[in-house]
Amino acid sequence: MNEDKQWKEINSKQTLKEGLANYSKDELTEIRKFLNIKNASSLKKAELIDLLDETIPESLQEVCQIWDKERFQLLQTIAKNGGFIPAPELEPEQYSYLRATGFVFTGTNNGKKILAVPTDIIEQIKSLQTNFQVKAAIKRNTEWIQLTHGLLYFYGTLKIYHLAEMLKEYTGESIHIDDYLEVIFDANEYYDELQLGTSGLSYWRVEDPESVLREHEMRKDVPYYPFTKKQVLQAAEPGYVEKNQMYKQLVAHILKNFEVDRDEAETIVADGVDFIQEGVGPNEVIHYFNDIFEADSKKQLQAMIDKVSRLMNNTRQWDLKGHTPIELSPGDRSALRPLPSNEGHSNPAEAQVKVGRNDPCPCGSGKKYKKCCLNK
Secondary structure, eight states: OOHHHHTOBOOSSOOHHHHHHTSOHHHHHHHHHHTTOOSOTTOOHHHHHHHHHHHHHHHHHHHHTTOOHHHHHHHHHHHHTTSEEEOOSOOHHHHHHHHHTSSOEEEEETTEEEEEOOGGGHHHHHHGGGOHHHHHHHHHHHHHHHHHHHHHHHHSEEOHHHHHHHHHHHHSSOOOHHHHHHHHHHHHHHHOOEEEETTEEEETTOSOHHHHHHHHHHTTTSOOOOOOHHHHHHHTSTTOOOOOHHHHHHHHHHHHHSSOOHHHHHHHHHHHHHHHHHTOOHHHHHHHHHHHOOOSSHHHHHHHHHHHHHHHHTSOOTTTTTOOGGGSOGGGGGGOOOOOOSTTOSOGGGSOOOOOTTOBOTTSSSSBGGGTGGGO
């Protein structure tokens, strides 16, 4: 959506009908589609506004019942603050999602960006806070979304039925597939952290879901690593990286031998963990670190190679069903990374350049890589 339209001047206190009148016919159509209103495509703008003015309050509870805690609390915060708040830091697509509901307005008021809800449904929004049905659905949805994100962080790609089986084990409740998919698909419109395809559901960094599933199938005798519920929920947190002992040792080694601060060292090693988790080869991972840190001697280079190799062998990988190479039984350790020598690593230019988490997309669009060319 054009940002000028998204943030044009609005009244901080306006009714639903007044707010809808500021939308274009195309924007009103997006709201109609979001609310799944049928047989209304031929309506003129004024007629569509009247229909939405009637339908949105009726649909409010239904929409909130497929939301999670984060979105619901944002809506409650706006309502409790008199109907508008300063716009929080969100992605442009998230603002577009909120606008498409029809009951959250974006705009500028007195030179400041705000989120607002219609004055005539503020009390209705507040009342949902004590609605037992809504509270139960939001609690369930939040758990589904977090567990799904965490499981895919560790396993990369999973079939829908397999995800449902795993969620049943963690929640102790049967999962109705249609309800689950409705919640996950809608959440992904807002968070955009998953890929939805014929292979099932994948973490956003997975470039070849079919390949991950083939690797899983090849290891039929290897069970999926049994993560605890706490581990899975932790992995769902934004920017999560599993910081095991080898990770910490490599960070400490970098801080001791190279002129970088802790934040920079952590970011570099976290990107390295991402590449290892994706199944990037050992030479390429070594090149990644060698490109950044120029060793003063063969001894220093070999020390770096040693630390990186240990990190590779102790990092959980999608292809290995969430196991680290070192955890596999002796007969399954084909993925164990041998310790490379320092020979053959003198030409970092041969390495394939990898784009890290949340880096600007190489295409120059200005968007984050995960929001742009990664999914093309």
